[in-house]
Amino acid sequence: MQISGKISIWFFIGVLLAFYGALIFGSGIYELVTGILPNVVLARLHAPVWWGGMMLALGLFYCIRFVPGKKQTN
Amino acid sequence: MARLFIGNHIAQSGLAFLLPSSVLAHLSIIDIIIITSYFVMVVWIGFYLKGQSNTGLDFFMAGRQMSAWIAGLSFLSANLGSLELMGWAGSAYQYGILAAHWYWIGAIPAMLFMGLVMMPFYYICKTNSVPGYLKLRFGESSRVLSGVCFAFMTILMSGVNMFAMALVMKVVLGWNISFSILMSSLVVALYVGLGGLRSAIFNEVLQFALIWCGALLVPILGLIEAGGWHNLQAKILMNYHTSEYTHLWKGLGQFNTNAMGVQWTGIVFGLGFVISFGYWTTDFLVVQRAMAAKNLRAAQMAPIIAAAFKMAIHFFVILPGLLGLVVLHNNDGTLMHLVGQDAVSTANPNSYNEVLPLMMERYLSPGLLGLGITALIAGFMSGMAGNVSAFSTVWTYDIYKPLIKKNGTDSHYVSVGRWATVLGIVVSIGTAYLVMQAAGIMDYVQALFSFFIAPLLGTVLAGMFWKRATKAAGFWGLLVGTVTSVALYAWVRVDPTALRYVAFSSDAKAMAADLYRALWAFSSCALVTVIVSYCSKPKPLSELAGLVYGATTLPHQERMPLLKNHWFWAAIVITVFFVLNIVFY
Numbered sequence: 076m077q078i079s080g081k082i083s084i085w086f087f088i089g090v091l092l093a094f095y096g097a098l099i100f101g102s103g104i105y106e107l108v109t110g111i112l113p114n115v116v117l118a119r120l121h122a123p124v125w126w127g128g129m130m131l132a133l134g135l136f137y138c139i140r141f142v143p144g145k146k147q148t149n
Numbered sequence: 150m151a152r153l154f155i156g157n158h159i160a161q162s163g164l165a166f167l168l169p170s171s172v173l174a175h176l177s178i179i180d181i182i183i184i185t186s187y188f189v190m191v192v193w194i195g196f197y198l199k200g201q202s203n204t205g206l207d208f209f210m211a212g213r214q215m216s217a218w219i220a221g222l223s224f225l226s227a228n229l230g231s232l233e234l235m236g237w238a239g240s241a242y243q244y245g246i247l248a249a250h251w252y253w254i255g256a257i258p259a260m261l262f263m264g265l266v267m268m269p270f271y272y273i274c275k276t277n278s279v280p281g282y283l284k285l286r287f288g289e290s291s292r293v294l295s296g297v298c299f300a301f302m303t304i305l306m307s308g309v310n311m312f313a314m315a316l317v318m319k320v321v322l323g324w325n326i327s328f329s330i331l332m333s334s335l336v337v338a339l340y341v342g343l344g345g346l347r348s349a350i351f352n353e354v355l356q357f358a359l360i361w362c363g364a365l366l367v368p369i370l371g372l373i374e375a376g377g378w379h380n381l382q383a384k385i386l387m388n389y390h391t392s393e394y395t396h397l398w399k400g401l402g403q404f405n406t407n408a409m410g411v412q413w414t415g416i417v418f419g420l421g422f423v424i425s426f427g428y429w430t431t432d433f434l435v436v437q438r439a440m441a442a443k444n445l446r447a448a449q450m451a452p453i454i455a456a457a458f459k460m461a462i463h464f465f466v467i468l469p470g471l472l473g474l475v476v477l478h479n480n481d482g483t484l485m486h487l488v489g490q491d492a493v494s495t496a497n498p499n500s501y502n503e504v505l506p507l508m509m510e511r512y513l514s515p516g517l518l519g520l521g522i523t524a525l526i527a528g529f530m531s532g533m534a535g536n537v538s539a540f541s542t543v544w545t546y547d548i549y550k551p552l553i554k555k556n557g558t559d560s561h562y563v564s565v566g567r568w569a570t571v572l573g574i575v576v577s578i579g580t581a582y583l584v585m586q587a588a589g590i591m592d593y594v595q596a597l598f599s600f601f602i603a604p605l606l607g608t609v610l611a612g613m614f615w616k617r618a619t620k621a622a623g624f625w626g627l628l629v630g631t632v633t634s635v636a637l638y639a640w641v642r643v644d645p646t647a648l649r650y651v652a653f654s655s656d657a658k659a660m661a662a663d664l665y666r667a668l669w670a671f672s673s674c675a676l677v678t679v680i681v682s683y684c685s686k687p688k689p690l691s692e693l694a695g696l697v698y699g700a701t702t703l704p705h706q707e708r709m710p711l712l713k714n715h716w717f718w719a720a721i722v723i724t725v726f727f728v729l730n731i732v733f734y
Contacts (some may be wrong), residue, residue, distance in 0.1 A: 082197075084219060084351055088358050091190060095183055095362070099516035102179055106514070113514035116476075117370050123516055126366055 082143045089137025096131030099123045176322060180519025187359070187523045188336055191352050191530070195340030198348045205559045208345035208566050209277055209542045210441050217447035219354055221454030224438040225462075226353035229360065230310055230532030234466055234525065235317065238508075239501035241470025242487055244408045245385075245394030246733060247401075248470065252463045254421040257456050257726045259429035261719045263439070264452035267430050269703050270613050271440055272448045274695045279433040279609070280547040286612040286696045287623025289551055294627055295608075296547030298601045299433060300540055304573055307536035308580025314529035315581065321506045321522065330581050333526075337533045338574040341541070342567050346441060349531075349538040353438075356527035357458075363517075363524030364465040367505075370512040371472035384475040388484060394471065397733045403656070410658025419664030423671040424599075427606035434539045446706060449715045456722050460729065473504040476511070533577065541569040600638070603667040604630020607674030614698045615682075616690065622681035630674025637666045 103123025105111075112118040176184075202208045215223070240248040276282045280299060284292030315329035340348045375381040382395045393400045393407055400407035401416060429435060429452070442448035477485040487504055488497045499507060509521040545566045550557070557565075608627045611618040640647045641662055649655040652665040693700035711717050 084354055087190070087194065087351070088355055091187075091355065092358060092362065094186065095520055098179055098183060099520065102514070102516040115514050116511050117374060118514060120370070120373070122366060122370065122512070123514055126362075126517065130362055 083141040085137050086141040086143060089134045089139075089141060091134070092130050093134025093138055096127050096129070096134050099127030100131050101127070103127050176519060176522070177515035179516045180522065183516065183519035184523050184526065187527065188332075191340050191355070192336055194351055194355075195343040195348050198340075198344030198351065202343070202345040202347055203560075203563065205562050205566075207347065208563045209545065210437075211345070211347040211350055213441055214443050215350065215438075215441045215447065215451075217442060217450035217454060219350065220439055220442040220447060220451035222357045222458070223350040223353040223441075224435050224451050225455035225458050226357045226360075226531055227435050227438055227535040229357070229462065230528050230535075233532075234360070234364065234528055235502055235505050237466045238470040238473075238505040239487075239503070241467040242473045242504045243470075243489075243501045246397055246467060246471065247393075247407060247409050249397060249463050249467045249733070250416050250420060252459060252467070253397075253726060253729060254416065255425045256429060256459050257722065258421065259425040260452045260456035260459065261723060262426065263430045263436075264449045264456075264715060265719055267613060268439060268449045268452065269445060270696065270698070270701065271436060272442075272445050273701070273704060277440075277546045278543050279431055279436055279605075280543060282696070283608065283612065283623065284547070284551075286693075287608070287618075288620040291608065291620075291623040291627060292547055293551065294624065295605060296543050298631070300543050300548060302601055303434065303536045303540040303543070304576050305580055307533050307540070307573065308577040309584055310529055310532040310536065311577055312581035312584045314526065314533075317506070317525060317529070320503065321525075330578060333530055333533065334574050334578050337530055337537060338571055341534050341538050342570040345566065345570075346437065346538050346542070349534040350438060350441065352527070352534060353531045356524075356531040359520070359524045359527045360465075363520040363522075364469075364505075366517060367508050367512055367521070368465050368468040368472065371469060371476060371508065374476050375472055381471065381475060385471070388475065394474065395733070397730060399734065404652075404654040404658075404661065405656040409660045410656060411661040411664060412654065412657075415652070415661050415664040415668075419668045423603050423606060423667040424664065426610075427602040427667070427671070431605045431609045432602060433543060434535050437539055437542065445704060446709070446715065450718070453715055453718050453722060457718070457725075460722070460725060469508045470504050473508055477504075477507060533574075537570055537573045537577070540573045541566045544569040544573075599663060599667060600631050600634040600670070603634060603670035604674040607671045607678060611675065611678045611682075612697070616693055616697050616700055617682050617687050618678060619682045619685040619687050621685045622678045625681050626674045626678030629677040630670045633673040634666055634670035637669055 100123065103121055103125075106113065106118075107121055107124060201212070204212075206212055237248050237251065240251075271279075271282060274282060274285055276285060278296075280292045280296040283295050311330055311333060314333055315324075315326040318324040318329040319326050340352060344351070372378065372381065375384065382392075385394050386392055398413065401411065401413040404410055404412050439448050439451040442451055473487065477487070479485050485499070486497055487499050487501045487507075488494075489500060493500055509518060513521050545562050549565055549569075550562065554561070604627050607630055608623050611626065612623060637651050641651055646655075648657050648662055651657075651669065652661040654661070657665070690700050695701050
């Protein structure tokens with residue numbers, strides 16, 4: 076759905092996912108670099124790095140795919 | 150449907166289970182940024198969409214512009230409140246994989262039926278609501294009865310959602326209850342009041358994305374820790390000495406061979422037919438989302454898309470509950486035992502319903518925890534917004550317009566809708582505090598809700614598929630079905646041994662009572678509808694066009710390529726449904 080003919084719902088979702096992904100990915104990288112692991116189970120798997128990275132990539136994809144002004148198909 | 154029995158389990162413990170526990174999680178600055186930015190974004194969206202909601206069609210039906218994907222995800226998300234997530238995760242801990250029935254047989258067939266068979270009638274008669282359909286088919290009396298019941302239930306559910314969210318925030322984060330209630334109600338009032346259904350749908354889709362991102366990591370990490378599904382099964386068997394927790398159908402031969410105290414007949418006919426079809430095909434909260442689709446094909450695809458995702462939700466609701474049986478340990482290394490609220494003590498400080506927050510706290514590091522909490526908050530707020538937007542529509546079109554002001558302008562009704570949103574929120578706040586004062590009310594609310602859904606199914610099915618059903622039959626069937634359900638509920642409350650008659654077994658438990666009561670309500674509605682129909686004069690066939698199967702010429706739809714054909718995707722979904730039931734038999 077286009078909102079006001081300008082912004083797609085998916086663009087908003089992309090922005091939010093990219094923002095959250097960047098924050099989580101950044102905190103994961105910090106943990107990785109400093110070696111200070113949070114007190115959670117399986118912290119050695121560095122979930123924030125790959126999960127945050129995945130969210131960031133997905134968010135950026137939606138941002139680019141549904142950037143305002145670009146003709147949408149849905 | 151889950152809204153119906155959303156954690157019956159939560160209902161039975163009256164939500165007060167959350168109060169005594171200590172704070173489960175501590176937020177870091179990054180978590181707070183994530184939560185705060187969510188609130189900022191949804192309010193901003195409300196303001197942004199205000200200019201798009203000036204007509205009745207825009208405000209109440211989102212302009213009927215939604216694509217199949219948007220309508221489908223919204224259709225599902227309106228049902229996917231956090232009360233549901235936490236309640237069913239707790240049920241999975243308590244009853245095992247039996248809880249998955251509410252996601253599979255209790256949803257999928259009904260959702261597909263809705264998309265393939267019923268949606269064309271809702272869509273082409275261009276009504277604004279399910280009570281509106283009853284008005285066209287059975288007349289004003291059925292519409293008003295249905296509208297008043299629905300408005301009442303919806304607003305109660307909104308308040309319960311509000312209270313549940315406040316309690317979860319108190320337990321998980323230590324937030325003040327009044328602060329949470331006021332904060333959430335203000336935000337929901339702003340974005341629904343400004344943007345109407347369009348805003349509610351938008352936020353539901355946003356919530357859907359957040360729930361996947363925030364909750365899916367828990368079962369992934371849990372399965373890694375448990376060593377995979379087969380090891381999880383083996384550990385459950387070793388710890389609890391029963392295979393009942395991991396089998397869907399094996400223990401349903403008798404009432405006393407499973408923890409729920411239900412038999413397969415209750416699951417198949419009570420849950421799989423009456424409750425499931427009642428909720429997914431007649432509850433306006435979800436139907437409204439599909440009706441907002443841009444064309445009939447999108448409206449038909451919406452429930453099918455929702456059904457596909459509904460099956461998958463099992464993995465981040467039921468699986469964490471099962472994993473909790475194995476991976477949760479006390480500080481001394483012993484296996485943690487979560488208990489019912491009435492059994493919470495110093496030795497066992499946590500109840501079943503806390504299993505999801507406990508699992509989040511176990512695996513999610515700063516940032517991810519904030520995302521998980523945001524997903525829960527988004528779920529609660531969507532639950533509230535969904536109820537309030539449906540209330541606003543039914544109040545305006547099915548109560549205010551026929552009973553108070555018949556000939557208002559479109560802008561007048563939009564204004565009434567906005568005020569109804571605010572009124573709905575205010576009443577919801579009152580309900581939330583009422584629930585807080587008398588926790589047992591949650592049980593009554595769930596029961597009240599069930600009183601209405603099962604008979605409504607009988608009335609809508611008769612109206613849509615039986616040309617002989619008359620105006621009087623629609624009204625009296627609905628009324629008698631509702632009264633039957635209320636009477637059976639009261640009978641069991643007064644005399645608990647009556648459960649043996651209502652549920653056909655002295656071994657039946659509370660869950661079975663809900664399922665069989667629904668069957669009784671539906672049956673009595675159907676019986677009265679048939680009898681009264683044969684005693685009264687039917688409408689001429691010409692007046693049933695567009696409303697009844699057999700009297701309606703469905704619009705011609707162009708032949709679609711296989712990948713865009715809704716029958717093809719429905720076949721895929723139902724096949725996966727059967728495979729899952731066989732695999733987890």
